[in-house]
Amino acid sequence: MSLEDASLDIVPGELLAVVGENGAGKSSLMNVLYGLYHPDAGTFLMDGKPVRLKSPRDAIARGIGMVHQHFMLVPTLTVAENVVLGREPTKRGLLDLDRACDEVAATAKRFGFQLDPRARVDTLTVGSQQKVEIVKALHRGAQVLILDEPTAVLTPQESDELAQVMRGLVQQGRTVVLISHKLKEVLGVADRVAVMRRGRTVAEVRASETTVSALASLMVGEGSRGAALTGVPVTAGPSGSDTVAAGAGTASTRSDEGTAPSGPIVLDAKDLRAKGDNGRPALQGVSLTVHAGEIVGIAGVDGNGQRELAEVLTGLRALDGGEGTLLGGPLADLTPARAKARGVGHVPEDRLARAVVKAMSVEENVALGRHRQPPFARGPWVDFKGRRERTNQLLTTYDVRPPDPTMALQAMSGGNQQKVVVARELDADPKLLVVVQPTRGLDIGAVAQVHARLREAKARGAGVVMVSLDLEEVLALSDRVYVLYEGRVTGHFPRKDLDERELGRRMLGAESDHG
Structure with missing residues (x-):
C-alpha cells in the first residue's frame, strides 16, 4: 500500500499505537521510519531537523529500533551472539564471548528482562525470543522502539508481561510505537492512538478518551462501516466501554453454549505421532475427533x-x-x-x-x-x-x-x-x-x-x-x-x-x- 500524505508525530516518553485496516499503510509508514522504504515526497524531522534515512543502519544510529512480527534471530546462536551480531566485542580479532555475555546481561538487567545470555535461541519460548529482539534493539541504543503485532504469538500471560515491559520502557523515557489489530489491547496500554486509512492518517485520539467501536468506525470510515463490520455486534464491555465481538481482536460473547456435537464424525485420530523438520518428535500421541x-x-x-x-x-x-x-x-x-x-x-x-x-x-x-x-x-x-x-x-x-x-x-x-x-x-x-x-x-x-x-x-x-x-x-x-x-x-x-x-x-x- 502506498502512502498518501501520511503524517505522524512521535513524542518522547509515550506509548503510541498505530491502527488501521489491511492496506491502510501502517507497515509502509513504519518501514519509512526504520529506513527500509524511502518516501517519494514529504519530510521526516527528528528534533526539528530534516533527516534522510538511507537504511536501517541509519535508523539504528539515530536511536530507532524495530521488532518485526517475524523475528530476525539466528536460531542456532546464543542470546548474546544474536544481540551483539554485527557489533561484536572482540579480543585478538575474535569474538569475546565472555564480554558479550556480560554486556547483554547488563542490558537485560537494566530493563528488567530475565534472559540467559548463553542460552541458544532455538531453545527459548516464543515470548523469550521476542524479549531477545527487544533487548537487541535496546542494546543498540534505541530510544524509539517499533513493535509490529507483538502479541500475535503470545499466551495471555506473556501478553500481560509484554504490556508491563512496554509501560516500563515508557517510564524510563523510551518511546514505544505499537502496531496492533487488537483494539482492546491497544486501549489497555497506549497513551495515544493514530488511525490510518488508505495511506493517510485520518485521526489521532487519546486512548483514555475513545472506545473500541469508535476506533473501528474511524478505521473503516463512516461510509463503509456497515459493510466492513457486517456481523460484528458492538456490546458493552466489563467496564462500560464498547467492545467489538467475534473477531475484532477483543473480548466477544459466545453463543450455543455447551451444545454437544451431533453431526457424523469426519475425523477420528488416535495416538498420532510424527517428526518435525528437524527430525525430532513433533506429535507425541495426539488423539482428537x-x-x-x-x-x-x-x-x-x-x-x-x-x-x-x-x-x-x-x-x-x-x-x-x-x-x-x-x-x-x-x-x-x-x-x-x-x-x-x-x-x-x-x-x-x-x-x-x-x-x-x-x-x-x-x-x-x-x-x-x-x-x-x-x-x-x-x-x-x-x-x-x-x-x-x-x-x-x-x-x-x-x-x-x-x-x-x-x-x-x-x-x-x-x-x-x-x-x-x-x-x-x-x-x-x-x-x-x-x-x-x-x-x-x-x-x-x-x-x-x-x-x-x-x-x-x-x-x-x-x-x-x-x-x-x-x-x-x-x-x-x-x-x-x-x-x-x-x-x-x-x-x-x-x-x-x-x-x-x-x-x-x-x-x-x-x-x-x-x-
Whole structure:
C-alpha cells in the first residue's frame, strides 16, 4: 500500500499505537521510519531537523529500533551472539564471548528482562525470543522502539508481561510505537492512538478518551462501516466501554453454549505421532475427533506441534505412528491429492510457501486446484470468462483490495493475499476445513468476514479444524478446544468450559482436568 500524505508525530516518553485496516499503510509508514522504504515526497524531522534515512543502519544510529512480527534471530546462536551480531566485542580479532555475555546481561538487567545470555535461541519460548529482539534493539541504543503485532504469538500471560515491559520502557523515557489489530489491547496500554486509512492518517485520539467501536468506525470510515463490520455486534464491555465481538481482536460473547456435537464424525485420530523438520518428535500421541458441523480449535504456543498436526491432516506430512480415519479413508496413506479428493480444504500458515504462486495473477491463484473444473474450465480448455466472473465475485465478497483479478498476487498486501486464499478454499465447499492462523495480519473488518465464513462453513455441515495462536479467536469460534504442548494434548475443553486463563496455563504445560 502506498502512502498518501501520511503524517505522524512521535513524542518522547509515550506509548503510541498505530491502527488501521489491511492496506491502510501502517507497515509502509513504519518501514519509512526504520529506513527500509524511502518516501517519494514529504519530510521526516527528528528534533526539528530534516533527516534522510538511507537504511536501517541509519535508523539504528539515530536511536530507532524495530521488532518485526517475524523475528530476525539466528536460531542456532546464543542470546548474546544474536544481540551483539554485527557489533561484536572482540579480543585478538575474535569474538569475546565472555564480554558479550556480560554486556547483554547488563542490558537485560537494566530493563528488567530475565534472559540467559548463553542460552541458544532455538531453545527459548516464543515470548523469550521476542524479549531477545527487544533487548537487541535496546542494546543498540534505541530510544524509539517499533513493535509490529507483538502479541500475535503470545499466551495471555506473556501478553500481560509484554504490556508491563512496554509501560516500563515508557517510564524510563523510551518511546514505544505499537502496531496492533487488537483494539482492546491497544486501549489497555497506549497513551495515544493514530488511525490510518488508505495511506493517510485520518485521526489521532487519546486512548483514555475513545472506545473500541469508535476506533473501528474511524478505521473503516463512516461510509463503509456497515459493510466492513457486517456481523460484528458492538456490546458493552466489563467496564462500560464498547467492545467489538467475534473477531475484532477483543473480548466477544459466545453463543450455543455447551451444545454437544451431533453431526457424523469426519475425523477420528488416535495416538498420532510424527517428526518435525528437524527430525525430532513433533506429535507425541495426539488423539482428537471432529464432527461435521463443528469448529474444533487447536490452541498452543507456537512450535508445539500445531503446524505438524495440520500437515498430517492435509497429507503434507507422513505419520510415524497412530491411526485414524478422515472422511471415510485412512490417515496413514493420506497425500495432498487424496486429501483434496476426499474434500479437505486447507488454509496454511505460510501462504507463500504452501498456498499461492505469487507471480501468477489473482484469478489464476483462485483457480489453483480446481483449474480443470467449472467455472474455471470448459472441457480441456480454460474458461477465461467463467474464471474472471467467479474471481470478481469472490473479490467483492471478501473485500479484496484492489479488486483486480488480473493483478499479480505479489503486488497485493499480505492481508489481501490471505483473503484470496481463504476465499478460494471456502469457495470449494470443503467437508473438512483445516485452517492455520486464518486471520493473522487481517484488519478488524476482514477478521469479521473470515469468521463469518467459517461459521457459514460449519452451518453447511463442514467440520473445521482451526489452529490459531490468538486465544480470543479460539474462544470466539470454537465448539471444542484441544491444547497442545510439546506435541501432546494437555487439555480438551468443551465450549461451556472455555476460559482464556485456563487455556493459557495448559499452553504452558500444565495438565488438564478436562476430557
